[in-house]
Amino acid sequence: MNALDNTQPANPDALSGLLRFITAGSVDDGKSTLIGRLLFDSKGIFADQLDAMSRSKHKRTVGDAVDLSLLTDGLEAEREQGITIDVAYRYFATPKRKFIIADTPGHEQYTRNMVTGASTADAVIILIDVSKVKLREDGGVDLLIQTKRHSTIAHLLQIEHIVVAVNKMDLIDYDQAIYERIVKAYREFAASLGLKDITPIPLSALSGDNVVSASEKLGWYQGPTLIELLESLSVYDESHHAPFRFPVQLVARHNGHEAKDFRGYMGRIEAGKVSVGDKLVVQPSGQSATVKDIVTLEGSHQSAVVGQSVTLLLNEHLDVSRGDLLAGADRPATLLKSLNADVCWMSDEPLDQRRKYWIKHGTKQTAAKITAIESLLDINTQQRHGADGLKLNDIARISLSVQQPLAADAYADIRATGAFILIDEVTHQTVAAGMIRLGA
Structure with missing residues (x-):
């Protein structure tokens, strides 16, 4: 969005x-x-x-x-x-x-x-x-x-x-x-x-x-x-009670004709809630921040919750850019350089572990390498077994390593920060959708 x-x-x-x-x-x-x-x-x-x-x-x-x-x-x-x-x-x-x-x-x-x-x-x-x-x-x-x-x-x-x-x-x-x-x-x-x-x-x-x-x-x-x-049917959105997660989409500056400095971080709240004065952590850098203001098209607000698109202003002058995650200081996301995930292979081209892929996680994109296929799921029996490759529609548990650390959660805890897609570096086609499994 x-x-x-x-x-x-x-x-x-x-x-x-x-x-x-x-x-x-x-x-x-x-x-x-x-x-x-x-x-x-x-x-x-x-x-x-x-x-x-x-x-x-x-x-x-x-x-x-x-x-x-x-x-x-x-x-x-x-x-x-x-x-x-x-x-x-x-x-x-x-x-x-x-x-x-x-x-x-x-x-x-x-x-x-x-x-x-x-x-x-x-x-x-x-x-x-x-x-x-x-x-x-x-x-x-x-x-x-x-x-x-x-x-x-x-x-x-x-x-x-x-x-x-x-x-x-x-x-x-x-x-x-x-x-x-x-x-x-x-x-x-x-x-x-x-x-x-x-x-x-x-x-x-x-x-x-x-x-x-x-x-x-x-x-x-x-x-x-x-x-x-x-x-x-009841719809209970647990993300309202989850720790705060805010992937930064864009850094907003003033128009250049005002003396007052303005730097806001724009995005959509993917989990939890935030209020003016809350302590945050910028991930993956680990810098501490305090919410100064919460701005929407309607003006300033004292608080905002999951689902809202807002601009956050911080008290501190920090190096924050697209792809960073602003998280609650009390319960930050987990920084991952390697991870396990369940993926659905979505490409007509089979997996080639020698090829390079991009991982798109929230607003962050970085290089990724599939290091292992842990198991392939048999749809009929629900049993997992070994495999040396993946083809269209296969569902498998894989291991990944990433070039830059991801601030992520288990998909079971927070969907938005537990999901990702893999993109072929050459064709730019989406080849897989994945769900991060921490502790798996």
């Missing part, structure tokens, strides 16, 4: 009613259609949008029925092929809550886009197409690999709520027994991952059964509809 764009509300608690969620799962599980149904049935579609979808040459429904997937599949290639490629964000609101939805691709080759959409989500809807799962003779169910992969990523990214939407129930005549077999199989897989907050729900996105309105065809289901469930 640009530090100059102070669009955050003065009181971020006003966002307590906002839920960010994504749809995930395998190809053609109905993710885009489900979002379109949510928006359509909750009156979140404008008349001109509805008209454009009705007249689209790529409409895949019969007769006058609206192809709701077109609402999020906006790219020409998506509409031609009937698949989701990029992440599409949509906003809608009900009387009880505001929502930001990310529609993410199901194809394996676009898993990197799913990681992008999931990185800021509070909840994930894992869709399971009842017509695609394999029902075994022993009563078990074989889930699709992308269902497992997306669930694994949701676990690694520590998404709080997992909603298992068993979709296309109309194709099996709303059979409760099959639904329960699928839910049982998913719960067993989720237990192997360590996922805890799981809520299953049967529905049909195309027909609208159990999405916004309850369906008589699912009379055996006594739980909430999908929208009722989403309205009820």
Whole structure:
């Protein structure tokens, strides 16, 4: 976020009613259609949008029925092929809550886009197409690999709520027994991952059964509809109570025509809170600082909290620049020259440990070298084993060394200062997204 764009509300608690969620799962599980149904049935579609979808040459429904997937599949290639490629964000609101939805691709080759959409989500809807799962003779169910992969990523990214939407129930005549077999199989897989907050729900996105309105065809289901469930999910942001973290984006000076010296440090508060008079530490240099003023476009403030974009003025004249971290003096971040991390490899080019990479951590960028692949995660069994390389969509634990120390936290403690991306030095392409594991 640009530090100059102070669009955050003065009181971020006003966002307590906002839920960010994504749809995930395998190809053609109905993710885009489900979002379109949510928006359509909750009156979140404008008349001109509805008209454009009705007249689209790529409409895949019969007769006058609206192809709701077109609402999020906006790219020409998506509409031609009937698949989701990029992440599409949509906003809608009900009387009880505001929502930001990310529609993410199901194809394996676009898993990197799913990681992008999931990185800021509070909840994930894992869709399971009842017509695609394999029902075994022993009563078990074989889930699709992308269902497992997306669930694994949701676990690694520590998404709080997992909603298992068993979709296309109309194709099996709303059979409760099959639904329960699928839910049982998913719960067993989720237990192997360590996922805890799981809520299953049967529905049909195309027909609208159990999405916004309850369906008589699912009379055996006594739980909430999908929208009722989403309205009820709690969003507890622990970063409000975390130690203060402020990556410096820009150093602001006066315009050169004023006698009064002004030097402010601009950025977004990624964790904790800050008040005038607070003692800070500049990392990685270790210099001590005291907050003199907190400035936004509305003027000076006595305090600010996570989520706000502000300019901090310090009492001391210090060498602070972009990439430095201002942290609470009582609980500073950990300085790391080497680290362990879980990564999702996002490049078509396999990992080459001889190549040079940049690590982008917060606002800091420095050279990095992958020193070892500790283990590769098997999506099906959740077992880790040795590997001598990484290819597209692999999830692995690696060791890194960095040229300049990073002021970082474990991803489990603070997402913003525990996450990073790796960039190929030659192509400038993002090749991996990582989560720092301290003590791992």
